[in-house]
Amino acid sequence: MANISRRNILKMGVVGAGTLALSSINATAAANEKDVKFDEEWDVVVVGSGFAGLAAGLTTAKKGNRVLILEKMGRIGGNSVINGGAMSLPNNPVQEKQGIKDSKELFMQDCLKAGLGLNHPELLETLAKRGNDAYKFLVEEGVVFDENVVAHFGGHSVPRTLTTKNHSGSGYIHPMVEQFQKIENCELRRRAKFDDFIVNNNGRVVGVAIRENYRFDDNLYSDDLENTSGEKKIIKAKKGVVLASGGFCRDRIYRKLQDPRIPDDVDSTNHAGATAGVLLKAFDLGAYPVQVSWIQFGPWASPDEKGFGMAPLLTQEGMFKFGFAVDVRNGKRFMNELADRKTRADAEFKILKEAPNAYPIAIGYEDSFRLINPDVVKKALSNDKLVGVCQSLDEIASKYGVPLDGLKESVKKYNEGIKAGNDEFGKPVDQLKGELFKENGPYYVIRLSPKPHHTMGGLKINEKAEVLSSKTGKPIEGLYAAGEITGGTHGASRLGSVAITDCIIFGMIAGENI
Amino acid sequence: MANISRRNILKMGVVGAGTLALSSINATAAANEKDVKFDEEWDVVVVGSGFAGLAAGLTTAKKGNRVLILEKMGRIGGNSVINGGAMSLPNNPVQEKQGIKDSKELFMQDCLKAGLGLNHPELLETLAKRGNDAYKFLVEEGVVFDENVVAHFGGHSVPRTLTTKNHSGSGYIHPMVEQFQKIENCELRRRAKFDDFIVNNNGRVVGVAIRENYRFDDNLYSDDLENTSGEKKIIKAKKGVVLASGGFCRDRIYRKLQDPRIPDDVDSTNHAGATAGVLLKAFDLGAYPVQVSWIQFGPWASPDEKGFGMAPLLTQEGMFKFGFAVDVRNGKRFMNELADRKTRADAEFKILKEAPNAYPIAIGYEDSFRLINPDVVKKALSNDKLVGVCQSLDEIASKYGVPLDGLKESVKKYNEGIKAGNDEFGKPVDQLKGELFKENGPYYVIRLSPKPHHTMGGLKINEKAEVLSSKTGKPIEGLYAAGEITGGTHGASRLGSVAITDCIIFGMIAGENI
Incomplete structure (x- = not known):
């Protein structure tokens, strides 16, 4: 149980006995x-x-x-x-x-x-x-x-x-x-x-x-x-x-x-x-x-950069819309990528609670970013600590440790949903006007983590x-x-x-x- | 907007200027x-x-x-x-x-x-x-x-x-x-x-x-x-x-x-x-x-009695299971009566926010209470401030101001759901083993209100x-x-x-x- 093992900080005192340099700094009442x-x-x-x-x-x-x-x-x-x-x-x-x-x-x-x-x-x-x-x-x-x-x-x-x-x-x-x-x-x-x-x-x-x-x-x-x-x-x-x-x-x-x-x-x-x-x-x-x-x-942020960063710019109006996110443990989608912030953050937290380092990934391709300011996109994509470029689904699978079968199945299911106008997670795919997830790379990949x-x-x-x-x-x-x-x-x-x-x-x- | 009009208490001071007998009772810090x-x-x-x-x-x-x-x-x-x-x-x-x-x-x-x-x-x-x-x-x-x-x-x-x-x-x-x-x-x-x-x-x-x-x-x-x-x-x-x-x-x-x-x-x-x-x-x-x-x-409590009361005994294992709840404004069901507490309370709050006195009602009949201790049921049903007895849907409609058409439509739809094994609000109707909502009275009715x-x-x-x-x-x-x-x-x-x-x-x- 992952969050039991994270208890150390809460244990006994929130910061543990003896770790504070000077606990009396603020220990007084208003003078x-x-x-x-x-x-x-x-x-x-x-x-x-x-x-x-x-x-x-x-x-x-x-x-x-x-x-x-x-x-x-x-x-x-x-x-x-x-x-x-x-x-x-x-x-x-x-x-x-x-x-x-x-x-x-x-x-x-x-x-x-x-x-x-x-x-x-x-x-x-x-x-x-x-x-x-x-x-x-x-x-x-x-x-x-x-x-x-x-x-x-x-x-x-x-x-x-x-x-x-x-x-x-x-x-x-x-x-x-x-x-x-x-x-x-x-x-x-x-x-x-x-x-x-x-x-x-x-x-x-x-x-x-x-x-x-x-x-x-x-x-x-x-x-x-x-x-x-x-x-x-x-x-x-x-x-x-x-x-x-x-x-x-x-x-x-x-x-x-x-x-x-x-x-x-x-x-x-x-x-x-x-x-x-x-x-x-x-x-x-x-x-x-x-x-x-x-x-x-x-829910649109990445653990691979500090602060708000550039990820939200690429994911929100880009990969979450024209693309999707998957659980790296099985390659499957796990949320409506356009749901409200709380729903998506909870879905990501669920994965990270089960497996603390299994950050889910958002996947898109060049077309995914067409609604975003090109200068911003260019700058963000050039950050190779944040964005992984993969030529194929196979490369995503090997680079991010995702089961290839699951990944392929996700593409298939997602595209079937777009054709049927009915996404398995309730993503409003009608907005995509029939535009399918591309079956050929290059792909852009960003790891996701909910940030307060x-x-x-x-x-x-x-x-x-x-x-x-x-x-x-x-x-x-x-x-x-x-x-x-x-x-x-x-x-x-x-x-x-x-x-x-x-x-x-x-x-x-x-x-x-x- | 109902909850804007309820703002009086929060306005300026939480208890308003001048309403406190002696505001200094607790106004000191720890001695x-x-x-x-x-x-x-x-x-x-x-x-x-x-x-x-x-x-x-x-x-x-x-x-x-x-x-x-x-x-x-x-x-x-x-x-x-x-x-x-x-x-x-x-x-x-x-x-x-x-x-x-x-x-x-x-x-x-x-x-x-x-x-x-x-x-x-x-x-x-x-x-x-x-x-x-x-x-x-x-x-x-x-x-x-x-x-x-x-x-x-x-x-x-x-x-x-x-x-x-x-x-x-x-x-x-x-x-x-x-x-x-x-x-x-x-x-x-x-x-x-x-x-x-x-x-x-x-x-x-x-x-x-x-x-x-x-x-x-x-x-x-x-x-x-x-x-x-x-x-x-x-x-x-x-x-x-x-x-x-x-x-x-x-x-x-x-x-x-x-x-x-x-x-x-x-x-x-x-x-x-x-x-x-x-x-x-x-x-x-x-x-x-x-x-x-x-x-x-x-979500199983009633505004027509104080405290925990008897209502939860009748609604939880009774009317919510073998029966249902409706919005009195239109006679329609509005929740899975067996959902978790939060989901049901939120559904009731939604109604009460729109119309502060439109307490939804739970409806059942004698059979609804068969899983509950008969002495408890007898005692609870005898409280006529809490439980309304109606001989027919018409009587419910006139007594509680519910549109009769809506009420009849709810019975029809609910029973269709039971037959199809698929309730419109996701109530687990398989538990009912095909038992339909009775189309003839007498019915028992309780008004509902979420209680902290x-x-x-x-x-x-x-x-x-x-x-x-x-x-x-x-x-x-x-x-x-x-x-x-x-x-x-x-x-x-x-x-x-x-x-x-x-x-x-x-x-x-x-x-x-x-």
């Missing part, structure tokens, strides 16, 4: 302001420099507040700056120009369907209501949208996804950082790690304990628990603290506590700093833990982006949160391209309310 | 021992008097420790005493007597399948290993098992479920309480409510703050946040505190934060005291929140039942937990009859390790 001496004083402190943190920082700075944004990494922008830049907005200006009919209700229905009805309705409604305010805000900050493109992302009833001119999250982050840095008396400080909250006698958050010159170390099993770098400082936040530190897809301990199927050595589509440290400190302060078990995996992509759960916030306390059922005074560190907006599963929407809107709202 | 004066001193304090609490209390008391068990309700035994008394144990003595081959591995496989592979392997393995120790312990405490019965519960590969002579959880609770009360220098104190932890400078749990003469009040929206009754006391626990306070199926706030589909007025199969208060205080102390989003619903039944998530414990801290990744010194307040053992969904196994084994382990 009271009367027990500390403040080194600096600001109006607002924002933790995190991605979409949500910058939106909050800019919005509140424009109201005249002195804002300090903390970023623990050496690089600004977390996952946001490596994001694809797609942002869905119902009733957006580009839809209008193109005559696409959309509505807030339709947007909410789409999100609720993906979220299995578990979305917190008041948060979802806030997204639907404030979409165009977010658009206006971003344009004012210098974000340049591609005004001719409104994409139709999976799970959305209509095309409603905008993108920046440069098709990247950096198209938001760079202008926002530039704008923020122009504002007098504000600062974005890198390598500044949040350690804990400072509270007053009424439980109000009045500051943060941080470490400067922090050197994040991905080689540690848990950077949050083990990293002793940096110098301590106590910062006063007169008006409030905004938590915008993102999700925990790269937190080996906390993601595994929610889903023990995730091996420690599995990569994620996220940047290395996406850990649960700030989230857990907020729970420790009494914030409600909400829907933390829901982790979204990308987005953590749905987190802190409970209200429509004002205030963090609610389990001690009172009311907001924790002085504490706000926005983006992936919060839970509830997306329910069980976030629809593609709603992350930026969520981060910008609730970041903006936090800034408005401080 | 330091140097700031309090202890009123009493014990070796061990156990919070909760169900299976887990009594197992912990007895085990540690027998080692010579002075034990105080706290029970916030006026009644001892929480959900345990109203439980059906079924306890699954792999390789148990009754299996052996009957020649049933079982294994620890098979037990774990069954649990992992139900748990969608999310079970924490080291906890599951502990259950498998310690089953017969638990059996021995219980027999020593005076629990009388029915030595001729080993039941085959759904989802288990073999019959492995034992039951007490009286077929009730009270068959465990009553002898255990009796034994505990015989032990000198130990006490089980009712109406004693846990409020918070007392810690020392090293973060070790050294006691608890409680209120005596507590009067739980189910009329409050949140008893934990609003109830001001009782007199405060500070209790020292020299060796440790065991949390065994159960799950949160009756916590209107916390269950809704995890699953907003649950209406506030929906009942639960649990006793009224099953709230999240102790759990949230432990999160607030830094315990890891694990898999809190997974709530198991009973078990909360899978909670505190992370290790194999020693020690609670792990997110601040250190190691056990919180002096703090143990067992039973439904813990998370991970059952993964996404607990298999029937594994709850007692879990509670007794980890309760016993906590007692052994203090």
